Amino acid sequence: GQQVMQIPQYQHVQEGEDFTTYCNSSTTLSNIQWYKQRPGGHPVFLIQLVKSGEVKKQKRLTFQFGEAKKNSSLHITATQTTDVGTYFCAGPFSSNTGKLIFGQGTTLQVKP
Amino acid sequence: ETGVTQTPRHLVMGMTNKKSLKCEQHLGHNAMYWYKQSAKKPLELMFVYNFKEQTENNSVPSRFSPECPNSSHLFLHLHTLQPEDSALYLCASSQDVGPYYSNQPQHFGDGTRLSIL
Numbered sequence: 001g002q003q004v005m006q007i008p009q010y011q012h013v014q015e016g017e018d019f020t021t022y023c024n025s026s027t028t029l030s031n032i033q034w035y036k037q038r039p040g041g042h043p044v045f046l047i048q049l050v051k052s053g054e055v056k057k058q059k060r061l062t063f064q065f066g067e068a069k070k071n072s073s074l075h076i077t078a079t080q081t082t083d084v085g086t087y088f089c090a091g092p093f094s095s096n097t098g099k100l101i102f103g104q105g106t107t108l109q110v111k112p
Numbered sequence: 113e114t115g116v117t118q119t120p121r122h123l124v125m126g127m128t129n130k131k132s133l134k135c136e137q138h139l140g141h142n143a144m145y146w147y148k149q150s151a152k153k154p155l156e157l158m159f160v161y162n163f164k165e166q167t168e169n170n171s172v173p174s175r176f177s178p179e180c181p182n183s184s185h186l187f188l189h190l191h192t193l194q195p196e197d198s199a200l201y202l203c204a205s206s207q208d209v210g211p212y213y214s215n216q217p218q219h220f221g222d223g224t225r226l227s228i229l
Contacts, residue, residue, distance in 0.1 A: 004154075033217060042114065042202060043155070045217040088155065099168050100218070102155040 002027050004091050006103035014111050019076040021106035023089035030092055032065055032072045033100070038085040079110045115139040116221035118203050124227045125193065133188040133224045135203030144186040145204040145218060146178060155202070161186060162209045190226075198228045 003026045013019050023032065031050045035043040047056055049065035049072060056063045060083075062075045076083055086105040093099040116137045125131050137144065146158040160168035161180040175197075177189040186203055204218040 042220040042222050043204075043218075045219065048217060090155075099157055099160060099170070101157075104152075104154040 002091075002093055002101055004089060004101045004103040006089060006106050008106055009104065010107050010109070012109045012111065013079050015081060016078050019079050019083070019108055021074050021087050021089075021108075023072040023074075023103050025070045025091050025101075028069050030069075032069075033090045034063060034072075034074055035088045035090065035102075036085050037088065037105070041085075043088060076108075079108070081110050081112050084108060084110050114219055114221060116203055116205055116219050118201075118221035118224050120224060121222065122225045122227075124229060125190070126229050127193060127195075129193075130189070130191040132190065133201055133203075133226075135186040135188075135221055137184055137186075137203075137205040137219070137221075139205055139219060141205040141207050141219070142183050143206045143209045144180060144183070145206075146186065146188055147202040147204065147220075149200040149202055149223070150198075158188075160209065167209060193226075193228045195228050198226055200225050 005024045007022050011019055031048055033048045034046040036046055037043045047063050049063055052069050053067045054065040060077045064073045072089055074087055086107045088102050088105045090100040090102045093101050119134045123131060143162045145160050148156045148158055157170045158172045159178045164180050175192050179187040200223045202223045203221045206216045206218045
């Protein structure tokens with residue numbers, strides 16, 4: 001069945017270092033969404049990418065959607081302790097039913 | 113304040129108990145979702161409702177029974193659960209589902225932490 005894989009599963013960085021998480025789908029996606037879940041919190045929507053090759057920025061966060069629309073990445077420049085959490089990508093399984101397939105997430109730890 | 117409120121926040125129940133989880137959204141959305149989040153596992157979609165109609169049942173065991181009386185409220189009725197059902201249960205809502213809405217962003221509640229003894 002359709003799968004969305006994320007790597008790495010965990011990443012520990014020193015504050016100020018960069019961080020990247022990668023998302024790969026077994027099928028072409030019409031769009032991809034990214035969410036962040038802080039420890040003890042709930043997933044919060046960050047962004048949606050729709051177009052092939054699309055790049056979007058939110059301050060220190062850069063999101064990319066691959067040309068083939070089967071992969072995506074999230075890059076954080078100069079991490080801060082507030083970036084700690086788990087980052088999930090999610091792709092639509094079916095737009096008719098609203099079903100999203102979530103990746104297993106990348107948990108980021110930032111050492112001050 | 114997320115606009116999606118879940119109660120209770122924590123629930124401990126025995127395997128023979130019957131309990132219900134409640135979700136209410138104040139965002140004017142038409143679609144609501146139940147997810148299960150277990151340690152070291154991806155978020156698992158359980159059910160989707162759009163305009164009170166169930167559009168997705170992701171092969172969920174019958175011991176979980178959803179109810180959606182209107183677009184603002186969603187319940188998950190629990191009975192004879194198993195220890196492996198212990199998890200965080202998250203409710204979410206989005207504006208709508210369907211081919212014209214391209215899977216709109218989902219807004220999550222804080223979840224109910226469920227422990228089965």
